[in-house]
Amino acid sequence: MALLRRKKNVVEEVVAPEPPPVLPEPPAPGPDGLRIMENHRDYLLSLVEPLSAFGMGLLDAWDLALCEDIASPVDLPGFDNSQMDGYAVLAADVASATAEEPVIMRVADSIAAGDDGQVELKPGQAIKIMTGAPMPAGADAVVPVESTDGDIRRVSIFAPVAAGDYVRLRGSDVTEGTALMSQGQRMDARTAGLLAAAGIDKVLARPRPRVVVVSTGAELVEPGRDLERPGQIYDANSYMVAAAAKAEGCQVWRVQVPSDDPEQVREAISDQLIRADLIITTGGVSKGDHDVVKQVMPTMGLCDFAEVAIQPGKPQGFGLIGDDEVPMIMLPGNPVSAYVSFQAFVRPVIRKLMGVEPQTHTPVRCIAGSVMRSVPGKLQFGRGFVIEQAGRRTVNLVGGHSSHLLGDLATANALVLLDEDVEVVNAGERVMVWMLDD
Template sequence: MQVFERLIDYAEAERLVLENSPPLPAEERPLLEAQGLALAEDVRAVFDSPPFDNSAVDGYALRSADAVPGRTFRVVDEAPAGRPARRGVGEGEAVKIFTGGVIPEGADAVVMMENTSGWGEEFELGKEASPGQNIRRRGEDVREGEVILRAGTEVGPYEIALAAAQGYGALPVRRRARVVVLSTGTELVEPGRRALSPGEIYDSNSYALVAQAREAGAEARRLYAAADDPGAIREAVAGALESADVVVTSGGVSVGEKDLVRSAMRELGVEQVFWGVRFKPGKPLFFGARRDARCFGLPGNPVSAMVCFELFVRPALMRMMGRVDRRRPRVRVRFGEDVKNRFGRMHAVRVALERTGEGWTARSVGSQGSGIISSLTRADAIALIGPGAEVKAGEEVEAILLREPRGGW
């Protein structure tokens, strides 16, 4: 039987994953296709925005020095958006102007139509005006050459609006990582196909891992579960390596006789970065690389697979896709009772959170078994308890948020 060559600490495993998961190549994508992707480089303003002084309202552009209530003004021109007035304004004159219209020469204020006697060739002013009133100044939004969007920013509706306002038709982004997920085991049955025979289970892992990858922003697909046969596993892994940036398997990476995935990966040229982490649940985690592909061999137990994805695969995907927010938010939490880690490795405890006057209080969601899938549906976070640690009630530990706490922020 094989044994783990060297178990490494959680922090070292996390570091090695990030160091060996370089960003994907940058590419230009049309604005709407860039949505949800991360910028590969800073984006700068091409020109001042707005590019000229313009009106914030519909009304009249005039000289504020003339703006005495009760005075009558003569309308000499008009300035709708997109067509500047041909004339400027002098004493007692005004230009009819609409929102976005260019401020005419000589004018330093715009009065709202509601504060006049109405539209016409002349009008009576009902309220005084001050210099700059209702005028949007050139460059008050952004200045030419200014960085308007930082590398690593996720492109959303507001970023698209700003880029479009600067004339960008496309943006430099990191594409979505392509993830292929494979579950192994002769005991696996496709959900929805048929009833289970004795000793069989439904394949939940590949569905969960694809969902986690998509939630992280990657493109992900499943391969049919391979049987516990070296040839079948090797063929499945080889197919995944041909098309994926990241290959994720569950099962077949521990030290048992039937754990064949790691061997198949090594035979196909995957260079092992590490195998085995002082971490619960997830001791047999495998990580390796072949050319541009990264390979994660996750444990076969469902909770172990999903927790390892959150703590190792997800950060790798964030880095590859150029996301600044590579990790889930981390918070300090307090347990309401003493907690002891009786294992000689980091323990990721599934907890529910409650906001109190002293901060976040954590409580275990119940059994921490690696097959208790329902525990993750009740968990708000994963609290990290060090090897052999005894955490006293009220003592702070670090926790990784999986979702917004059910009680809210």
């Protein structure tokens, strides 16, 4: 007879689905619902990492931040050499030389730049020498050719020299082991020349960020073409933002999407992910029916949209887009708003990608040249023009605060920082600015 057994209860292990990825918690807004500018900037900086460094030639590394400390492997100069065209001598032999009673010496030899310097000077002789040529053994000074008659056999010397005159001593510029550049320092023409002089041809540096600037909007027309109907405008933003990114050392492309169709915007941005280290968009991040960037980007990656307590530039967006989580900064569409937002948020991100310090503008103290008025509760970025006289900087506002005034922006050389609690700055009072042409 078969045994009856109860069927064992089989409990299947239920695996909870992983929660969808999200961005780190953004900074809390203030009582008015607006995010503080510094908090928003620091949040963006926390979401990007410096680009990986690699070895590159000196010219390729121009204007890039180094990722290593570099010490000189050699002395500069590497040997004692002549500072002038003239005659290598023993200074004591020409101590009595005057224009009336020149010292006449036999010219024993001649040395040019690039010669091996295996020449010895004997007392009472001179050796003709060219600028940069190695000093002969036994010589301790050079008589400039202008103080002689220039003869190549028996030279007349009309003025004395002291030991060491017109001689570049080995290591007098740089000694072996001297620091030439430090990590984070940006390569310029002078440092490129210094490294080359020390025989260094490659450095470890971060590459130029590849930045794609995308402008969106059915109203946009490429400059140089005709405005075919009322309501169309020329695309100024992408040129301005792209030029600003170039000024920071980036490799930049512009992409215009003259459409408010979500699918066209999504496709245009998707096409740029393969070549971009950073994408910047202008327009479409506010609350309008046609603010398509704000509609589309959450479907492409992790996004954060905020209203920041600044004027102009209140609506801001950030995302990590695509499989590679390419950082994307979404700026407002009014041109002055886009430019101010670039200076406040994009420029620091670019500098972090490049590994350049400081990442943010350094405020400069100025004296208000006239009365300045501001809207309380927001950090107002006034457009200003700074004049420096006798070490005193004076700033005056250029035009109004409206965010469409490109003519005033082009005239300005500074952004005037009018804090949240400021309503009036009187003439003669202190005010802080960001210089735009540093």
